[in-house]
Amino acid sequence: MGTEEVVLMKGIVKVYPGGVVANRGVDFDLRRGEIHALLGENGAGKTTLMKILAGCLRPDEGEIYVKGRKVDIRSPRDAMNLGIGMVHQHFTLIPNLTVAENIILGMSDLPHLLNLEEAKERIRELSESVGLKVDPEAKIDQLSAGEKQRVEILRLLYRNADVLIFDEPTSILAVPEVEALFETLRSMVEQGKSVVFVTHKMWEALSISDRITVMRKGRVVARVKPEEVDDKELVALVVGERVAPTRVERAKPKETAEEILRVENLRVEGDRGGLAVKGVSFTVHEGEIFGIAGIEGNGQKELVEAITGLRPVKSGRILFIGQDITGRSVSELIEMGMAYIPEERIERGVAADLPVVDNSALKRFWVNPFSERGIIKGEVLRKFCSKIVETFKVKCPGIDIPVRYLSGGNIQRLIVGRELSMNARLVVAENPTAGLDVKSTNFVREMLIRLRDGGAAILLVSTDLDEILELSDVIGVMYDGRMVAIRPAGQMTAQEIGTYMLGGEVVGR
Amino acid sequence: MGDSVDGGESLMALRLSRVLGSLIAIGLALLTASLFIGLAGANPVRAYYYMFVKGAFGNSVTAVETLVRATPILLVSLGLAVAFTARVWNIGAEGQLYMGGLVAAWVGLSLGGLPSSVGLTVMLLSSALAGAAWALIPAVLRAKYEINEIFTTVIMNYIALYLVSYFLTGPLRDPVSQFPESPTLPQSLWMPRLVQGVRLHLGILVAILVITPIVHFLREKTTFGFRLKLVGANPEAARYSGTDIGSIVVLSMLISGLLAGLAGGIEVSAIQHKMRMELSPGYGFTGIAVALLGNLNAVGVLLASIFMGAVINGSYTMHRMAHIPVGMAYLIQGLVIVFAVASEPISERIFRKEVVESAD
Numbered sequence A: 001m002g003t004e005e006v007v008l009m010k011g012i013v014k015v016y017p018g019g020v021v022a023n024r025g026v027d028f029d030l031r032r033g034e035i036h037a038l039l040g041e042n043g044a045g046k047t048t049l050m051k052i053l054a055g056c057l058r059p060d061e062g063e064i065y066v067k068g069r070k071v072d073i074r075s076p077r078d079a080m081n082l083g084i085g086m087v088h089q090h091f092t093l094i095p096n097l098t099v100a101e102n103i104i105l106g107m108s109d110l111p112h113l114l115n116l117e118e119a120k121e122r123i124r125e126l127s128e129s130v131g132l133k134v135d136p137e138a139k140i141d142q143l144s145a146g147e148k149q150r151v152e153i154l155r156l157l158y159r160n161a162d163v164l165i166f167d168e169p170t171s172i173l174a175v176p177e178v179e180a181l182f183e184t185l186r187s188m189v190e191q192g193k194s195v196v197f198v199t200h201k202m203w204e205a206l207s208i209s210d211r212i213t214v215m216r217k218g219r220v221v222a223r224v225k226p227e228e229v230d231d232k233e234l235v236a237l238v239v240g241e242r243v244a245p246t247r248v249e250r251a252k253p254k255e256t257a258e259e260i261l262r263v264e265n266l267r268v269e270g271d272r273g274g275l276a277v278k279g280v281s282f283t284v285h286e287g288e289i290f291g292i293a294g295i296e297g298n299g300q301k302e303l304v305e306a307i308t309g310l311r312p313v314k315s316g317r318i319l320f321i322g323q324d325i326t327g328r329s330v331s332e333l334i335e336m337g338m339a340y341i342p343e344e345r346i347e348r349g350v351a352a353d354l355p356v357v358d359n360s361a362l363k364r365f366w367v368n369p370f371s372e373r374g375i376i377k378g379e380v381l382r383k384f385c386s387k388i389v390e391t392f393k394v395k396c397p398g399i400d401i402p403v404r405y406l407s408g409g410n411i412q413r414l415i416v417g418r419e420l421s422m423n424a425r426l427v428v429a430e431n432p433t434a435g436l437d438v439k440s441t442n443f444v445r446e447m448l449i450r451l452r453d454g455g456a457a458i459l460l461v462s463t464d465l466d467e468i469l470e471l472s473d474v475i476g477v478m479y480d481g482r483m484v485a486i487r488p489a490g491q492m493t494a495q496e497i498g499t500y501m502l503g504g505e506v507v508g509r
Numbered sequence B: 001m002g003d004s005v006d007g008g009e010s011l012m013a014l015r016l017s018r019v020l021g022s023l024i025a026i027g028l029a030l031l032t033a034s035l036f037i038g039l040a041g042a043n044p045v046r047a048y049y050y051m052f053v054k055g056a057f058g059n060s061v062t063a064v065e066t067l068v069r070a071t072p073i074l075l076v077s078l079g080l081a082v083a084f085t086a087r088v089w090n091i092g093a094e095g096q097l098y099m100g101g102l103v104a105a106w107v108g109l110s111l112g113g114l115p116s117s118v119g120l121t122v123m124l125l126s127s128a129l130a131g132a133a134w135a136l137i138p139a140v141l142r143a144k145y146e147i148n149e150i151f152t153t154v155i156m157n158y159i160a161l162y163l164v165s166y167f168l169t170g171p172l173r174d175p176v177s178q179f180p181e182s183p184t185l186p187q188s189l190w191m192p193r194l195v196q197g198v199r200l201h202l203g204i205l206v207a208i209l210v211i212t213p214i215v216h217f218l219r220e221k222t223t224f225g226f227r228l229k230l231v232g233a234n235p236e237a238a239r240y241s242g243t244d245i246g247s248i249v250v251l252s253m254l255i256s257g258l259l260a261g262l263a264g265g266i267e268v269s270a271i272q273h274k275m276r277m278e279l280s281p282g283y284g285f286t287g288i289a290v291a292l293l294g295n296l297n298a299v300g301v302l303l304a305s306i307f308m309g310a311v312i313n314g315s316y317t318m319h320r321m322a323h324i325p326v327g328m329a330y331l332i333q334g335l336v337i338v339f340a341v342a343s344e345p346i347s348e349r350i351f352r353k354e355v356v357e358s359a360d
Helices: A046-053 A076-081 A099-104 A116-129 A145-158 A175-190 A202-208 A231-239 A300-307 A330-336 A345-349 A356-360 A378-391 A408-420 A438-453 A465-471 A494-501 B008-039 B044-056 B060-085 B093-110 B116-145 B149-169 B202-221 B223-233 B235-240 B245-272 B283-293 B298-322 B328-359
Strands: A005-015 A021-031 A035-039 A061-066 A069-071 A084-087 A163-167 A194-199 A211-216 A219-224 A259-269 A275-285 A288-293 A315-320 A338-341 A426-430 A457-461 A474-479 A482-488
Touching: A005 A046, A021 A035, A021 A046, A021 A061, A021 A194, A021 A219, A035 A046, A035 A175, A035 A202, A046 A084, A046 A163, A046 A194, A076 A084, A084 A145, A099 A116, A099 A145, A116 A145, A145 A175, A175 A194, A175 A202, A194 A202, A202 A231, A211 A231, A219 A231, A231 A494, A259 A300, A259 A457, A275 A288, A275 A300, A275 A315, A275 A457, A275 A474, A275 A482, A288 A438, A288 A465, A288 A494, A300 A426, A300 A457, A330 A338, A338 A408, A345 A408, A345 B235, A356 A378, A356 A408, A356 B223, A378 A408, A408 A438, A426 A438, A438 A457, A438 A465, A457 A465, A465 A494, A474 A494, A482 A494, B008 B044, B008 B283, B008 B298, B008 B328, B044 B060, B044 B298, B060 B093, B060 B202, B060 B223, B060 B245, B060 B283, B060 B298, B093 B116, B093 B149, B093 B245, B093 B283, B116 B149, B116 B245, B202 B223, B202 B245, B202 B298, B223 B235, B223 B245, B235 B245, B245 B283, B283 B298, B283 B328, B298 B328
Parallel strands: A035 A194, A035 A211, A084 A163, A163 A194, A288 A457, A288 A474, A338 A426, A426 A457
Antiparallel strands: A005 A021, A005 A061, A061 A069, A211 A219, A259 A275, A259 A315, A474 A482
């Protein structure tokens, strides 16, 4: 490994339009021929930093040097011209074109008459040199996720990239594919290329990288070599020193609390086929907040969708207030008293083009007293909406205007207000405060606690460990589709939870 | 910031901005068409005078003729407004209308000796069902297999036209006519006229006074209408709140087919008294423009239908007096679609300025 710096980023600051500060003065460097892991929780600012380097985002402050020269990267094309390319979490390939076509697509110096044969030949050579087996003539939609990733890598190599950034590359791969990817990475750095490996999986960082940079809350907290740390120390760095959470204690934990939700050995398929939830069991009682901690993409989303009726269950059972609800329709579950605050507010939680009043009644418009015999009672709807707007302090110019004119925080207040106004027995809350300002965050948390104290069961799924620690009565941790730990709050330290979240137990697997 | 949550004002402003958008669309369409009128060697002001003042609303006879033209357009576009609300793009109203007309004629000719009211009811109901049945195929393909309904409905138009052509040159052909058309219906099945001497028939009143309010009620006041809007605005939010998207797609398509078929039946019963290849001068397509121009709202669609009826009806007078080809009516129609679609961001901007920004 050489010591020549190919990339140097100094004092990078990035503030998103909503006011979220993703990078607070970050320094980062990459040497020729090294694999540099960038480790941290969701929202630590890893991806933002790398998107800045790859030209997808512009920094608000800071300087970037590439091979010793100060540069201004305005676009992915600028980055590519400097030899920097990124393999994103979500693929950017066109499904009905071939591998070769996708690889040459968007190159600036293509002749008007394509010579695909020449391209295919070069692709074959390249794929052999780094051990990436791909048929240049295959169509993208015939390929597996792992093969698509190889195409993304080849696309960068075809453009002579020598700095390759991988954003969570293993999240879509099966175990043997991970091994193959690591082989490829090693052979690439042997050829003098440099790799940034963005991950939240500790054992990956430890096993593949030459150096590890740990980020937390927009800052670099450590830069270590894998041989210098053990996984305990690394977890402490990632999770940080958490003050004993100022947890709001339950009013009176009832001994005889009724069981509201029971999940038994649940298996659920993910979007790309294969199991996303691999046999999960747990129970939630009335007057209890069950917090599920975990890094994004470990099966929480699929688990929530199965419970709320949006995703079919592969096997196992879900019981709600004593009834088997596996396979029941969404409307039945709503009528039984299941509320759901979704993470995707705009995409799922509201119909942005419809007025505030319609959105406030999304879960109730078909039941008495909101309608009778299929006829909606407009006045009842309007009163209900006005009450939500008042109680939950939704700022809006009028309840007849489309929701899309509301700010993100106010849309979330509307959704929370709607879901908490339906006398639910169970509230499923999925990252309910993500992206909200402090005031709205506290407001939403207070509401959840008040509802819990009123006797509702709450299933809180959050990638924000602080939120889990602050609110939960019982904490479960999900990793790789499994519930790897369930314990009452207070019997598990932040470090322990962090270890589970990062796959700590699985290190020696 | 106005914390007034009663929202009456914002609702008014929203509606007004949409009406304004439609008026702008009509204005721009007429303005652009006047270029072509000028190219055709006529004075646009005079041409429009003949079209609207003399031709469309000149006297009671021409005004009634405007309504005669407007009625099938109204029925078709009311149905399309229902489908379009759910973002189900039924482009097959023309074929559904033809199937309605064909079945109306077939049923009418097979019905012997029934009293007029019963016979008419049976005939018109079967025309509506025929239209709905024709719409069912693309609806199910979309709901079950996610096959884009735009393509299938367009294709179904051709199938309908050729099917009609087969029947009118074959089994249903009038043996004594030299044209491919059905025999004339018995007089008992002719839609009654309300005033002697003009073609003011019962169907016009039914369309305006019965069906328009029903569609309005359905869209604005029922849970079904709510679900239509929800599926149209955000299918994922619809799924999340327990609406079965497939059934809404099928139902909305069926309703639009039902009304298009009925339009065909009424044309056969009230205007042609037989089934002909020339049953419709493209009412099924005009309805698309009218539904958009009317902002998918039943009242708006009613006004837009009368406007389009006036354009078509007036184009004949314009042709006679200013020698502008009748095709100008369809040019205006096409321009209206273009500008109606383009006016959406304009009315959006008006609304944003008036309500949202002034509220901050």
